[in-house]
Amino acid sequence: MNKLEAMKIGGAMLGRVRQALYQFTQVGVSPSQIEFKARQLIKAEGGELSFTKVPGYKWATCINLNSGIVHGIPTSQVPLTSGDMVTVDVGVYYHGYHTDAAFTKVVGDSTVAKDRFLEAGLLGLKNALKAVRPGNYIGDISLAMESTLKQYGYKPTKELTGHGVGKELHEDPIIPNMVVSPKEKTPIIEVGQTLAIEIIYVEGKPGLYLEEDGWTIGTKDGTLSAVHEETVVVTQDGCSILTVPSLFQIG
Numbered sequence: 001m002n003k004l005e006a007m008k009i010g011g012a013m014l015g016r017v018r019q020a021l022y023q024f025t026q027v028g029v030s031p032s033q034i035e036f037k038a039r040q041l042i043k044a045e046g047g048e049l050s051f052t053k054v055p056g057y058k059w060a061t062c063i064n065l066n067s068g069i070v071h072g073i074p075t076s077q078v079p080l081t082s083g084d085m086v087t088v089d090v091g092v093y094y095h096g097y098h099t100d101a102a103f104t105k106v107v108g109d110s111t112v113a114k115d116r117f118l119e120a121g122l123l124g125l126k127n128a129l130k131a132v133r134p135g136n137y138i139g140d141i142s143l144a145m146e147s148t149l150k151q152y153g154y155k156p157t158k159e160l161t162g163h164g165v166g167k168e169l170h171e172d173p174i175i176p177n178m179v180v181s182p183k184e185k186t187p188i189i190e191v192g193q194t195l196a197i198e199i200i201y202v203e204g205k206p207g208l209y210l211e212e213d214g215w216t217i218g219t220k221d222g223t224l225s226a227v228h229e230e231t232v233v234v235t236q237d238g239c240s241i242l243t244v245p246s247l248f249q250i251g
Helices: 003-024 031-045 112-130 138-152
Strands: 059-063 067-069 085-094 097-104 161-163 173-174 196-201 208-210 217-219 225-235 240-242
Touching: 003 031, 003 085, 003 097, 003 196, 003 225, 031 059, 031 085, 031 196, 059 067, 067 085, 067 138, 067 225, 085 112, 085 225, 112 138, 112 161, 112 196, 112 225, 112 240, 138 173, 138 196, 173 196
Parallel strands: none
Antiparallel strands: 059 085, 067 217, 085 097, 097 225, 161 173, 161 196, 196 225, 208 217, 225 240
């Protein structure tokens, strides 16, 4: 089985897993229960846990609440409460290749402000995917995300990025959420590349901090953060989402 075949199958596995986790993530469920469910789902699909192949990480998911943004260890047994903004990041390893995906949702009662915050990120991701085409630059993806967020008044994170994905969970190229250099100095997008396109952004100031567990990263000012992520393959005329059903189908 070649790379693309494996990643198409693995991506579809992960898409179904993410969809089930999206539906499972509700008021009264704890992060540790979401983690357990993820393990069950990935095993039932015939895949392997992707994230446990990262040195030092022992879990199938990363789960963050509210001001937590990435890499949250899913060990809490505290149930989610109405209004919590929850990010679940999960990966599948299949026939030697990784796929990576994430969602952020509000459980229970939301607000207009929270809905707008999530809407901004999903539109930013959609615009970023439109920029994924051969001959464009990685910087075009970054610009699409940053400019969309700016229209809404939110900020991308500089330190946290999307990335290539394949034999390793994190590969080159790095895909920033914001413009960090002239796009002509960023890598050119090529047919056949497999990329984890993720928009990682905050409601307030972009300063981040690392919690004492050595993994969880959150916002310094305690404001909301979110992540929306798909794994894609670059095609002749754009890109194809491998992690299906996509975020635009399950939200």
